[in-house]
Amino acid sequence: MEKRVYLDNAATTYVSGEVLNEMLPCFNALYGNSSSLHSFGREAQNIVDRARDRVAKAINAEKSNEIYFTGSGSEANNWAIKGLARANRSKGNHIIVSSIEHDSILESCKELEKEGFEVTYLSVDETGLVSLAELLHYIKPETILISVMSVNNEVGTIQNIKAFAKTAHENGIIFHTDAVQAIGALKMDVQDMEIDAMTMSAHKIYGPKGVGALYLKNGIRIDSLINGGNQERGRRGGTTNVPGIAGFGKAIEIAVRDLSVNQQKLKAIRQYFLDKVEEQIPYVHLNGHPHQKIQGTVNLSFELIEGESILMLLDLEGIAVSTGSACTSGSLEPSHVLKAMGISNELAQGSIRFSFGKSTTKSDIDYVVEKLANVVEKLRAISPLTKAGRGKKGE
């Protein structure tokens, strides 16, 4: 293997040096339980307090106590959907979400349907956008919760969150957004955007795995997630993950501090990649929105071949990419996101997500496109679809 290139930063990122330095003392020197009353505990509590302040500041929450740490973004999404729905059931039983949400939202909705909630799944257009008109159409007096993700994890489309939140509030409805893929890519200001609840995760922004957070505006009612502990204001019991939380606080501080520098860099890398692909590989489609998109994620469909095969052959060359979301790879079902965007099963199955990170270089891209062009040519040469005479290279 000549080289290893990681283009799966939407699945997870490495822990940056600054973040690691923030975490390391919490494993040994500062190992207290943050709930303990003695000095060891107070030291740990101070670390957690500082991290909570950093997360609150990064998203412009009014108060730090509006941040609740969780064990992942998936946990925060489960909590938001189930906890908000159940706590507000006396007002109604109808929920609206988009059809391209992460499975942790969609599966939580399925659970609620078993409890008698009614869920509307909004469609998206061919670019992955949810329509405000459709959202308005489905709002009814029983609607208590709307949840639309800020940025889609498979295609990178950015939704009109501020407009959706405003509409929700004009109708007395709580608005939640999954911002796991948005933090570090977009400015997320919960006050300006009128967001009531927002999900975040550390490991997508050069922080550790296994730590997430839910922003919950003070005054919004939610059921407790884990009973039996006073942690997280009694709403999420369990001994506090001090190193993880310390790392999350630092990671989000850096993500916001470096946002524009990183985005400029990613924009250049993205364009460089797309130009090279266009130059060297025919019959490729770019999925997602042409403008309303984050820079780090590129989703391409390769005609006549399967994404899984591309992924495996690239892996042999030391290149890491993903087919759709990491959670659905391994299954032959085409991605629910691409399906919802109206992309044919054939093209959806031939899709690959390339997600760049702050360390991706032009020389990485040169290597990837060279190998990708070879892999695609090789697979097309043996594809039964090519043999059937459809769209051979050069035709």
Ligand SMILES: Cc1ncc(COP(=O)(O)O)c(C=O)c1O
């Ligand atoms: C949009 C979105 N939401 C939620 C999650 C889940 O976050 P976590 O991996 O922290 O559970 C992910 C991660 O893949 C994601 O991309």
